[in-house]
Amino acid sequence: xxxxxxxxxxxxxxxxxxxxxxxxxxxxxxxxxxxxxxxxxxxxxxxxxxxxxxxxxxxxxxxxxxxxxxxxxxxxxxxxxxxxxxxxxxxxxxxxxxxxxxxxxxxxxxxxxxxxxxxxxxxxxxxxxxxxxxxxxxxxxxxxxxxxxxxxxxxxxxxxxxxxxxxxxx
Amino acid sequence: xxxxxxxxxxxxxxxxxxxxxxxxxxxxxxxxxxxxxxxxxxxxxxxxxxxxxxxxxxxxxxxxxxxxxxxxxxxxxxxxxxxxxxxxxxxxxxxxxxxxxxxxxxxxxxxxxxxxxxxxxxxxxxxxxxxxxxxxxxxxxxxxxxxxxxxxxxxxxxxxxxxxxxxxxxxxxxxxxxxxxxxxxxxxxxxxxxxxxxxxxxxxxxxxxxxxxxxxxxxxxxxxxxxxxxxxxxxxxxxxxxxxxxxxxxxxxxxxxxxxxxxxxxxxxxxxxxxxxxxxxxxxxxxxxxxxxxxxxxxxxxxxxxxxxxxxxxxxxxxxxxxxxxxxxxxxxxxxxxxxxxxxxxxxxxxxxxxxxxxxxxxxxxxxxxxxxxxxxxxxxxxxxxxxxxxxxxxxxxxxxxxxxxxxxxxxxxxxxxxxxxxxxxxxxxxxxxxxxxxxxxxxxxxxxxxxxxxxxxxxxxxxxxxxxxxxxxxxxxxxxxxxxxxxxxxxxxxxxxxxxxxxxxxxxxxxxxxxxxx
Numbered sequence: 001x002x003x004x005x006x007x008x009x010x011x012x013x014x015x016x017x018x019x020x021x022x023x024x025x026x027x028x029x030x031x032x033x034x035x036x037x038x039x040x041x042x043x044x045x046x047x048x049x050x051x052x053x054x055x056x057x058x059x060x061x062x063x064x065x066x067x068x069x070x071x072x073x074x075x076x077x078x079x080x081x082x083x084x085x086x087x088x089x090x091x092x093x094x095x096x097x098x099x100x101x102x103x104x105x106x107x108x109x110x111x112x113x114x115x116x117x118x119x120x121x122x123x124x125x126x127x128x129x130x131x132x133x134x135x136x137x138x139x140x141x142x143x144x145x146x147x148x149x150x151x152x153x154x155x156x157x158x159x160x161x162x163x164x165x166x167x168x169x170x
Numbered sequence: 171x172x173x174x175x176x177x178x179x180x181x182x183x184x185x186x187x188x189x190x191x192x193x194x195x196x197x198x199x200x201x202x203x204x205x206x207x208x209x210x211x212x213x214x215x216x217x218x219x220x221x222x223x224x225x226x227x228x229x230x231x232x233x234x235x236x237x238x239x240x241x242x243x244x245x246x247x248x249x250x251x252x253x254x255x256x257x258x259x260x261x262x263x264x265x266x267x268x269x270x271x272x273x274x275x276x277x278x279x280x281x282x283x284x285x286x287x288x289x290x291x292x293x294x295x296x297x298x299x300x301x302x303x304x305x306x307x308x309x310x311x312x313x314x315x316x317x318x319x320x321x322x323x324x325x326x327x328x329x330x331x332x333x334x335x336x337x338x339x340x341x342x343x344x345x346x347x348x349x350x351x352x353x354x355x356x357x358x359x360x361x362x363x364x365x366x367x368x369x370x371x372x373x374x375x376x377x378x379x380x381x382x383x384x385x386x387x388x389x390x391x392x393x394x395x396x397x398x399x400x401x402x403x404x405x406x407x408x409x410x411x412x413x414x415x416x417x418x419x420x421x422x423x424x425x426x427x428x429x430x431x432x433x434x435x436x437x438x439x440x441x442x443x444x445x446x447x448x449x450x451x452x453x454x455x456x457x458x459x460x461x462x463x464x465x466x467x468x469x470x471x472x473x474x475x476x477x478x479x480x481x482x483x484x485x486x487x488x489x490x491x492x493x494x495x496x497x498x499x500x501x502x503x504x505x506x507x508x509x510x511x512x513x514x515x516x517x518x519x520x521x522x523x524x525x526x527x528x529x530x531x532x533x534x535x536x537x538x539x540x541x542x543x544x545x546x547x548x549x550x551x552x553x554x555x556x557x558x559x560x561x562x563x564x565x566x567x568x569x570x571x572x573x574x575x576x577x578x579x580x581x582x583x584x585x586x587x588x589x590x591x592x593x594x595x596x597x598x599x600x601x602x603x604x605x606x607x608x609x610x611x612x613x614x615x616x617x618x619x620x621x622x623x624x625x626x627x628x629x630x631x632x633x634x635x636x637x638x639x640x641x642x643x644x645x646x647x648x649x650x651x652x653x654x655x656x657x658x659x660x661x662x663x664x665x666x667x668x669x670x671x672x673x674x675x676x677x678x679x680x681x682x683x684x685x686x687x688x689x
Contacts, residue, residue, distance in 0.1 A: 066683070073683065084270075088260075096407050108386040124262050124266050131266075131448075146684060
């Protein structure tokens with residue numbers, strides 16, 4: 001899991017500047033004529049999907065804001081994932097090595113295993129609740145702000161305004 | 171009570187047949203309604219992205235609450251007690267993981283299949299072929315297990331011949347998918363989920379009424395009759411490596427099941443996708459709590475001897491309990507719901523398989539992305555019929571075989587072939603086409619190869635050829651095959667980097683995290 005979070009981090013850092021990308025793309029374009037990817041792109045466009053290219057060229061999110069968004073998203077996701085893994089595999093390890101702990105009686109004729117088992121079920125649901133709560137409260141707002149920033153960038157630019165609007169709600 | 175109890179299970183029961191026909195008639199009506207809304211590709215594969223988060227939560231839960239988990243887990247609890255709960259927990263914990271890692275990127279980046287996401291910035295044809303193999307293998311093993319299970323269950327429940335049961339399931343399921351596409355499949359799943367949760371809730375209510383609405387009283391009564399051992403973990407988890415390996419397959423396999431992943435495309439956006447996993451997890455949790463109580467109810471009110479007498483695996487526990495607590499009428503209702511459950515699950519699997527064929531293989535490989543939408547839908551419909559016929563044929567071919575390992579295998583392939591490639595394509599900028607193909611091929615080959623060499627197949631199915639002990643010790647291969655698939659993906663990407671794909675990663679991220687340009 002640690003490697004994944006590092007990966008997410010590094011990719012943020014190595015994100016290339018928009019200009020460099022554009023130059024690359026225009027150089028690459030003739031070479032990729034007729035490749036399957038090109039075909040796929042055509043296929044997508046045919047089905048009403050458009051705006052990708054223009055978007056990359058002129059419509060960039062604020063880099064710092066966007067990097068922070070991605071970091072926060074994986075920070076929360078990976079923490080919750082790690083928590084779920086730890087709880088489940090912890091439970092499995094107790095079952096494998098210290099089964100007697102779960103056989104201990106608790107009040108009312110029950111064993112500890114029953115509340116622990118139900119507890120894990122409740123926690124699994126609760127963790128999804130935590131994620132939804134966080135995403136609704138924090139992530140969605142940040143996305144809206146970044147996208148609004150991209151929009152205002154479009155309106156000040158001149159040529160590609162039309163494609164941009166199509167792209168946002170495609 | 172148990173000694174004087176004679177069951178009508180296995181005899182044709184007019185009430186259950188009546189309930190079943192009612193269900194089929196109603197759902198075919200829904201299919202007829204859906205047929206007019208299932209013409210375009212987005213409608214056929216993704217219900218026009220018109221399903222709400224809550225509806226999709228119910229449908230996802232429906233896909234997961236198969237007859238195997240309803241009848242099987244209730245039976246496991248009835249015979250083994252606490253160990254059944256361990257099983258349920260394993261199947262549940264994959265859901266939060268899927269939500270945290272996969273759900274939203276999948277919705278934002280893809281269109282109809284998870285291969286859309288892997289192929290987003292990589293070369294289409296190699297990725298589509300590899301991902302389609304992973305998908306189709308997962309679907310095939312899951313489908314065979316469901317078909318064989320359905321034949322035996324229906325035979326046990328209604329006394330209907332095995333082959334007739336498989337044929338009925340195949341025919342009705344083809345009708346749903348062929349005419350109603352994803353919209354009908356989703357609504358069949360929703361109706362069935364509501365019936366199943368409702369029926370199970372009523373059963374739990376009736377059981378608990380016997381014990382003054384105190385679960386503790388129920389557990390005490392069970393322990394008084396069968397000993398304290400039923401309330402504590404027994405022998406299900408004895409080898410930690412086995413447990414770890416199965417745990418990995420269940421945890422990450424859920425996030426690689428094509429028929430589950432496909433459902434995320436039926437909602438309008440990533441926010442709804444997220445919401446639907448929340449509802450699904452809650453509903454599945456509730457369902458597993460119900461099956462636990464139903465299992466103990468059957469143990470105490472029906473008796474382990476009676477349950478085991480009807481079916482060694484305990485599969486009839488929930489039905490016997492229904493009969494004991496609510497008479498023939500309630501038995502008929504629950505049996506019809508169990509039958510409906512089988513239908514709905516195989517419909518979802520068949521649709522996922524047909525979509526993989528038509529969208530990934532036909533449109534993007536054979537026709538290189540040049541086919542029209544109409545062609546694609548026509549192919550998907552042909553594939554539906556072909557898959558349906560194949561499912562019936564395989565269901566009959568595998569009659570009486572031990573197919574229990576196939577669900578574990580489906581999860582192992584999903585966790586090893588589908589999940590690593592999906593996650594790496596989302597998270598790793600330098601992931602290349604060659605890396606993805608290596609990862610999928612390694613995961614699929616190891617999952618299948620190792621399970622054949624494992625005690626699960628080598629001993630239980632092949633009966634130790636040449637008198638050899640199983641060459642691979644673990645019952646589930648995920649502990650080896652999943653890390654190997656990640657390693658192969660890394661190695662392949664390092665050996666054959668793809669600068670072109672790396673450049674497109676920035677654009678993929680914008681669509682992934684902001685939903686800009688999502689379908």
